[in-house]
Structure formats: C-alpha cells, structure tokens
Amino acid sequence: MSRARTGKPTKVLVYRHAGVTRTTHWINVLALSFLLLSGLQIFNAHPALYWGAKSVFAHPWLAMDPAERAGQPVGVTIIFGHQFTTTGLFGWSGKGQGEPRGFPAWATVPTYRDLADGRRWHFFFAWLFVINGFVYLAMSLITRHIQRDLWPKGWQLKPAHVWHEVVTHAQLKFPKGEEARTYNILQKGAYLGVILVLLPLMLGTGLTMSPGFDSAAPWLLDLFGGRQSARSIHFISAWLIVSFVIVHLVMVVASGTWNNIRSMVTGRYAIEVDTAAPAAPANDAAGEVA
Amino acid sequence: MSHETNRRGWLTAAGASVAGLWLAACDKITENPRSAAVLKSAEGLTRRAQRLVVDRKALAPEFPATAISPDFKPNGSTNPDDPDYVAQRDKGFADWRLVVDGLVERPLSLSLADLRKLPARTQITRHDCVEGWSSIGKWTGARLGPLLDQAGLKPTARYIVFHCADMLEETLDGTGQYYESLDLIDAYHPQTLLAYDMNDRPLPVPHGAPLRLRAERQLGYKQAKYVMRLEAVADFAHISRGNGGFWEDRGYEWYAGI
Known part of the structure; x- marks a missing residue:
C-alpha cells in the first residue's frame, strides 16, 4: 500500500459477484417477473384454491x-x-x-383476460427460469460459491449472534469494513432459503400440476398432498418470493442503492476500510464474496 | 414538505406510467405474430421433454371410490342443440352409431351395444381443467387401442381426430364445431377410453353422452365429449382451422400434458 496511513476510512472496491452470479441474477429477475404476472393471469381463469x-x-x-x-x-x-x-x-x-x-389488469400479462396467452408466457419463462437455475446451481457448486460464501459458518448460527444480527438489521445498521466482505447470517439464510427451498418448490409444485408429469412421477402428488394442494403451495410460494424481493429491495436501498446495483452489474462492491489496517485491493480480493 | 410531496407524487406517477407502458408492451408482444411464435416455441420443448421423461405406457394416477367428486364440473357444452343430436338424445341413443373412418382398412359403424362388447376398462381418475381445477370421476369405456386395431390403421395414419356433435362457438364457416385429436402414443395408451359410463351409470348429457374420450395424461379440453366420429389422418392441417382441436384453434397447446 503506497497510500498514507491517515486512519480515515477509505473506499475500496472489492470483487463481489462472479459473472455467472450476475448474469443468472438478472435473467432470474426477468423470468420471475413474467412468471408472476402470467401466473396471476392463469390463476384468474379459476380464482379459487383448494x-x-x-x-x-x-x-x-x-x-x-x-x-x-x-x-x-x-x-x-x-x-x-x-x-x-x-x-x-x-x-x-x-x-x-x-x-x-x-387479480386486476395491471397485475397480469397480458392485461386482458386470456388464459391461452398467459400459459404461453408462463411456460416460456418457466423454461428460461429452470435452465438459468440449473446453470447457477451447477456453476455455484463447481466454483464452491455456495459452500464458501452462502453456507453458514458454525459461529454464525449461535443464537446470540443471530439475535444480534436481527437487532442491527432492524435498526438498518449494516456491517462496515472487513465485516462487509462476507454475507451475514440473515443474508445467508434468506438467499439459501430462496435458492434451495422456494425456487425448487415452485418447480416441484408446478410439475405436480402437469397431468403428463404426474404419470411419470406420482410421488410428487404424495409429497405435496395432491394436485390442488400443489396449486395452493405454488401460489403461496410465489407470494413468499415476492415478499423476499420486497425485503431484498428495501435492504438494497437502505445499504446503498448504487453500490449494490453496481456490484450486481460490474461485480465491484465498495467497502470502507480503515487505512490503518490496509485491505487487499480489488484484484487480490477477487473470489472473496464472488 | 410540499416539495417532498410533489416529488413523491411525481415519482409515483412516473413509476405508474413506466409500469403501464411496460404492460402495454407485453400486450403488443402477445399480439405480434413473430414474438408470439417465440413464446409458442416453449410448447415443442415441453412436449419433447415430457415424451422423453414420461414412459409411453406410464399410467395416470388412479383413485379409490371414496375420492370420487360429487360435484364433478361439466364444462364447455353441456346440452348440445344440434337437431340430429337432440333427436338421438330423445331416443336414448338407440339408433346412434359411432363412425370410424379415414385412413383405416375397415371403416366401422358401431352402436353403443357394439362398443360395450369391446375390450373395456374402468378407472377412477382425476380430470384437470386447463383453468386450474380438478374433479375425480369413475369412467368405464372401450379401450381405444383395440378398437383402432379392429378398424386396422393404414401405415400413413398418424393421428386420430375426434369429431363431436357440439357447436361450442357460433361461426359462419363451421369452425365452432368441437373436435380434438391425439397422436398414436396417446391413442394406444392403456387408459385411453371411449367412455360410455360415468360413476357406474350411463354417461349423462352434461358430461358428453353417449360417448366421450378419456385421455388421462392430458388436460380437460382433450377429453372430447359427444364423440360422433373417429377419423384416422396423416395430419390435421386440413381440419377446421388446422391446429388439431377446438381450443388449439384458439391458442391453446395441442400437447396438453401440462
């Protein structure tokens, strides 16, 4: 470090998100948006759940x-x-x-009532979502992104630590400096919950509604308690994903809108480090939270 | 304060107009033939993927008698007003005949009594409407495979078209007549029936008397009611609007396995 040790915090760009993570993130934004809007169109064909x-x-x-x-x-x-x-x-x-x-016109694709078109949109983006999801999972397991960055460390799971994180998050106080290099336990829990539970649940319950797929995998019906239960769980999970997205967006805004958006576009995330304790520059930090 | 309110109002209005434009764009994409074709391409992928993972003989789940729906919902036509159909119905379908023709070696004309003598199957299965609901019913009928063997399909036959008595939409060119089609994989599936009984009683009129199709691994609109004639064809491009079924002609998938 050639920079003078002033003791003042300095902004350092760290490489936070790998190319695969960034690409699949934005494809997922596109696919899930259309899946939601076309899904509500399909729901409208028989707006009742059993x-x-x-x-x-x-x-x-x-x-x-x-x-x-x-x-x-x-x-x-x-x-x-x-x-x-x-x-x-x-x-x-x-x-x-x-x-x-x-659901009202502004919440459906297309805006007018048309089940056939809603299904077209839904299954097109369902394929995009599934292929994108498998690329993300395969790459993240191979590069050990999930094991290294998302899987909670033992000390993070201690109740006292989890409670501390809950309290500081509720106060909208976010980790700074070195702590901001890695995901905290609430982020890990939320991301893993969506990636490993909610999104696979959407796929599983979606397939359970297929009479063709049911003949190949009747165990799906036992797993979800029947086709109408699968349709209900599909609907509930969709809204759980929507609630995740709302919290996610609130957190993005509260912890620095442009910094977060830049990190999901270019991969670079700015953290403030105390220059008295020099941090590795961006290229050395690559892979830390990528 | 008022500055802040204005700004917020402006932001809300801007957000709403962006969302409005976005949704209007989606409507345009839906209506544009080229982009509609892109969206439609997923159907072929779904059909191939399901044909790949689903064994051609894999059975649709069957249920115990206790699961039968007391409120099985009749959808689409529930009482056809075609004069020939009404005349047959009033005579209890006594002189009714099912015609089997097209690309077959031996065209058939079968009464209900003839159909009841053919190899039969009884199954309690779930009927899944494309709208999202499901009802469970017990069906007894002639298995389609042995019936087709009796007629003897010519090697060029690739699809079976089911011509129905009901006009579901009034059109000038007759394309409102209900019809459906299956490929030979589903036509020869062991659960594919021409059902004459529902829940141990002769098929009631709202559910398609005297004969309806059961193709259990597909959605409800495939289960053609009021079946009058089976036609074996090489392709269905020349029939009605050419997409292989009434709802298929109105934008729904020909392969209704999902």
Whole structure:
C-alpha cells in the first residue's frame, strides 16, 4: 500500500459477484417477473384454491369472486371462510363498470383476460427460469460459491449472534469494513432459503400440476398432498418470493442503492476500510464474496 | 414538505406510467405474430421433454371410490342443440352409431351395444381443467387401442381426430364445431377410453353422452365429449382451422400434458 496511513476510512472496491452470479441474477429477475404476472393471469381463469387432490367447489380456502350488493357489482375475497370486500382489487376490477376477475389488469400479462396467452408466457419463462437455475446451481457448486460464501459458518448460527444480527438489521445498521466482505447470517439464510427451498418448490409444485408429469412421477402428488394442494403451495410460494424481493429491495436501498446495483452489474462492491489496517485491493480480493 | 410531496407524487406517477407502458408492451408482444411464435416455441420443448421423461405406457394416477367428486364440473357444452343430436338424445341413443373412418382398412359403424362388447376398462381418475381445477370421476369405456386395431390403421395414419356433435362457438364457416385429436402414443395408451359410463351409470348429457374420450395424461379440453366420429389422418392441417382441436384453434397447446 503506497497510500498514507491517515486512519480515515477509505473506499475500496472489492470483487463481489462472479459473472455467472450476475448474469443468472438478472435473467432470474426477468423470468420471475413474467412468471408472476402470467401466473396471476392463469390463476384468474379459476380464482379459487383448494387442498387435496380435487377441487371441492363449495369449500375453497381462498377465492376471489364477483358478487352483487345493492345492485352494484362488488369483488369479494374469501380467505379461510372470512369475507372481505375487495372491489377494484380482487374479484371485480377494471375501467368503467369493471369486470369479474381475480387479480386486476395491471397485475397480469397480458392485461386482458386470456388464459391461452398467459400459459404461453408462463411456460416460456418457466423454461428460461429452470435452465438459468440449473446453470447457477451447477456453476455455484463447481466454483464452491455456495459452500464458501452462502453456507453458514458454525459461529454464525449461535443464537446470540443471530439475535444480534436481527437487532442491527432492524435498526438498518449494516456491517462496515472487513465485516462487509462476507454475507451475514440473515443474508445467508434468506438467499439459501430462496435458492434451495422456494425456487425448487415452485418447480416441484408446478410439475405436480402437469397431468403428463404426474404419470411419470406420482410421488410428487404424495409429497405435496395432491394436485390442488400443489396449486395452493405454488401460489403461496410465489407470494413468499415476492415478499423476499420486497425485503431484498428495501435492504438494497437502505445499504446503498448504487453500490449494490453496481456490484450486481460490474461485480465491484465498495467497502470502507480503515487505512490503518490496509485491505487487499480489488484484484487480490477477487473470489472473496464472488 | 410540499416539495417532498410533489416529488413523491411525481415519482409515483412516473413509476405508474413506466409500469403501464411496460404492460402495454407485453400486450403488443402477445399480439405480434413473430414474438408470439417465440413464446409458442416453449410448447415443442415441453412436449419433447415430457415424451422423453414420461414412459409411453406410464399410467395416470388412479383413485379409490371414496375420492370420487360429487360435484364433478361439466364444462364447455353441456346440452348440445344440434337437431340430429337432440333427436338421438330423445331416443336414448338407440339408433346412434359411432363412425370410424379415414385412413383405416375397415371403416366401422358401431352402436353403443357394439362398443360395450369391446375390450373395456374402468378407472377412477382425476380430470384437470386447463383453468386450474380438478374433479375425480369413475369412467368405464372401450379401450381405444383395440378398437383402432379392429378398424386396422393404414401405415400413413398418424393421428386420430375426434369429431363431436357440439357447436361450442357460433361461426359462419363451421369452425365452432368441437373436435380434438391425439397422436398414436396417446391413442394406444392403456387408459385411453371411449367412455360410455360415468360413476357406474350411463354417461349423462352434461358430461358428453353417449360417448366421450378419456385421455388421462392430458388436460380437460382433450377429453372430447359427444364423440360422433373417429377419423384416422396423416395430419390435421386440413381440419377446421388446422391446429388439431377446438381450443388449439384458439391458442391453446395441442400437447396438453401440462
């Protein structure tokens, strides 16, 4: 280090994300966005969910229905037997008089009701999502990205440490300096949960809804409790992924929007280091959190 | 404060218009034939992938009698108004005949009594509508494979087309008539039936009396009701709008395994 030791924090760019991680991340953003919007279009064809193998039409656990109240059309959402009026959002929405539909036009692709087109979008991006996911998993296992950067270290799992991280995150205080080089336990938990649980669950429950695939892998039906249960779990997991994305975006903004976006585009992430304790420059740090 | 409110209002408006433009763009992509073809390309991939991983004889799951749906939903046509069909229905399908023709060595004309003498199968299976719901029913019917062998398929036959009595959409050119088609893999699948009984009783009119197709590894729209004629063909490009089925002509996948 030729820089003078002032003791003041200095910004250093570390190489945080490998090319595969960055590429598959953005392809995933594209695929999951269209999967969600086209998935809501498909849901709208029969906006009700059931548990078990078959639909017991009188007892959905979730339904978004049109109804009439005082001569006016309204949207009614039923969750576990509780009714909510959701006109304009669920059950009845649209310009002018509106129309019966589960989710509103702005939440579906295409905006108008068309199951056939919704399915086209959904299966096209499902293939992109699956291929992209396998490339990410294979490469991340080969380069040991998952084992090295995402798998929690023993000391990170101690309850006191986890609680400390929860408290500091809730205060929106994020690790600085050397600590910011590696993922903390909450990041690891969230990323692993999405990568190894939620996303595979979407694929598994999606395939379980296929009558063709069911004949090859009937065990999927036992695993998820039947086709209608699989459809319900598919729906719930989709919203869990949406909640992950919301928290993820809040954290990106709270911990430095442009720094985070740059690191997912160019791979370089700025951390502040105390020059009294020199940090390795960017190229030496390659692979640290890549 | 008001500056902040303005800024926030402006940002919200900008965000909403970007989202609006984005969704409008998606509609345009959906309607553009070239981009629609790209989206459609996934169907071929799905069909090939499923044919690769699913054994051609793999059976659709079957269920115990206790699983039968008391509320099995009839969809599409539920009471065809075609005059010939109505006349047959009123006579209890006594003189009704199933015609088997096209690329066959021995064209057939079979009564319901003839069909009941053919090798039969009973199965309790799940009916999966493309809309997302499922109902479970018990079906008894003539296995399609032995019936086709009786007619003797010519070597050029590649698909079986199911012509139905119901007009599901009023069109000037007759393309609103319901029809479906299967390739020979699914036509000869052991669970592929021409069902004449549902839940131990003659098939009711809302569910396709007197005869409906059961092709259990595909979605509900493949399970043609009111089947009047089977036609063995080399391809189905000349039939109706050329996509192999009523819903296929309206944008749905010909291979309905997912």
